[in-house]
Amino acid sequence: MAPTLTRRQALAWRLGRQHLVGGASGPAEVVRTLAAVSVFGSDLAVRRRLASPGEPGEVQRALRDGRLVRTFSFRGSVQVMAPETAGAYLALRAAGRQWELRSWVEHYRVRPEEWPDLREVVRGAVADGPVVPQAVADALTAGRRFAHLAPQFAEPNPTFLKPFAWQGDIVLGPELDGPLTLQSPAASPAWAGIPPLDMAGPRAVLDYLRAYGPATPAHLDDWLGGGLSAGRARLRRWWAEVEPGLVEVDVEGERRWLVADDADEVAGTRPATRVVLLPGKDDWVMGPGTKDTWVVPPEQRTAMTRGAAPVVVDGVVAGTWRVHGDGVELTCHLVDADLAAARAEVSLLGGLLGRDLSLRTP
Known part of the structure; x- marks a missing residue:
């Protein structure tokens, strides 16, 4: 028989897990737990979850010193992410290989097999960044082969920039206000790169359940499927891979799942008015x-x-x-x-x- 929980008990545990009770040691811990935080309201969202909130502008400071990065990820928007975990989510977003779609090939006039060379030019242009997007346009123009793509950077086209972000070639510069700049994610000392998809997927499933559990596969479809276009078939496969390490719980008659290591902690949670x-x-x-x-x-x-x-x-x-x-x-x-x-x-x-x-x- 599945362990039983109350909904209030489950949510009380989640409040603690997401640092809304107790607080985290720093911004990177908050963002690692949550996976990504929308730039909109990020300073309040992060500082509300810190044990010692400090002064306004903590997210900006963390971006400047590389504890956080800013890039395109969930739902196509700009998110603040932890450099040590961002790569796993970007791997999921890149899995659809949007740049190989016929519409992309015809519109941008870049064949799939040309992308590795194009990415190399872009990485070289931002290596000593942050740089303005015009610097990437200039590098493309100088090489001629991809000169027709220079306008996509000279007048930045976010749609075209996103695949470079998803593949770990660029992140947005650290300044939340002011002109757009681009830089290498490797500028952050904790950047861990883009892991293989078959490693990134199960890791993202477990991380979701640790932060947002008890949850169901439908929640995962919304978060990683709707949010990152990870694909339902992949999500079902990754869920099956981690399922031996999960436990099913009964929450007031509803079936949900937790990472097994968290089950005792959730069961021992005593709700308090929050x-x-x-x-x-x-x-x-x-x-x-x-x-x-x-x-x-x-x-x-x-x-x-x-x-x-x-x-x-x-x-x-x-x-x-x-x-x-x-x-x-x-x-x-x-x-x-x-x-x-x-x-x-x-x-x-x-x-x-x-x-x-x-x-x-x-």
């Missing part, structure tokens, strides 16, 4: 997906899809919040115990933002 204020598109919501009613009740899904900032009560989105003047306005009604937790969270938010804030409820 109210957490997170930025829009936070991984707490995006990891399981807005269709997961454990975290996002149906009445909150539209707001979460549009990127509203969630008020999370005991792991569940209860409403949204915004800072207005010197107050934090919530759209949801809270009971007495939640109000006390919400006031503590507003105080924490004020510290993160460097200002005095008070709680305002409907």
Whole structure:
């Protein structure tokens, strides 16, 4: 018989695993756990999960010193990633080999067998980066063979840049504000390269379950399939490979799975009242997906899809919040115990933002 858990218990464990209770030692630990953090709201998302949040701009500092990198990954957007784990997710995103599609070959006039030589030129141009994309355009023009592609860099075409990012040739420069620049991921001392796909896939499955479990194969389809276009057949194969190391649990009648090594810790978790204020598109919501009613009740899904900032009560989105003047306005009604937790969270938010804030409820 599968071990039984309550939903509140499972979410309480996940809050701790994602560093929303207790806190992590540094930005890289946060991002390694979550896999990737959207650049939108990244400083608040990361600093809220640190044991010692420090001053605003921690993500920017981590990008500058190479503890984090910034690149195209999940859902085609720009994400902050940990250099030691980014390669596994990029391997999954590159697996579809989009540049070999007939439409790509015809539009960009580059045959699949020419990509290794093209990538070599690009890697050479960014090796001493960060450089402006025009520097890559100049290198392509100088070699003539790929001169027709220079405009794709001179006036940066993100669609064309993405395959170079997925294959580990480039990352975006560290500055979150200002002109776009490109550099080599190897500029980050912890960059671990792009592992073989048959290693990257099972690793990504296990990492997801460790951070977002208890979960199902459908959640994995959304995160690695919808997020990285990893392909359902591959995901089913990778799940089968790691399944001997998983344990099935019964969460109030619903079947979900955990990494077996985590089962005792989850079973021993004792829920406590928690109210957490997170930025829009936070991984707490995006990891399981807005269709997961454990975290996002149906009445909150539209707001979460549009990127509203969630008020999370005991792991569940209860409403949204915004800072207005010197107050934090919530759209949801809270009971007495939640109000006390919400006031503590507003105080924490004020510290993160460097200002005095008070709680305002409907």
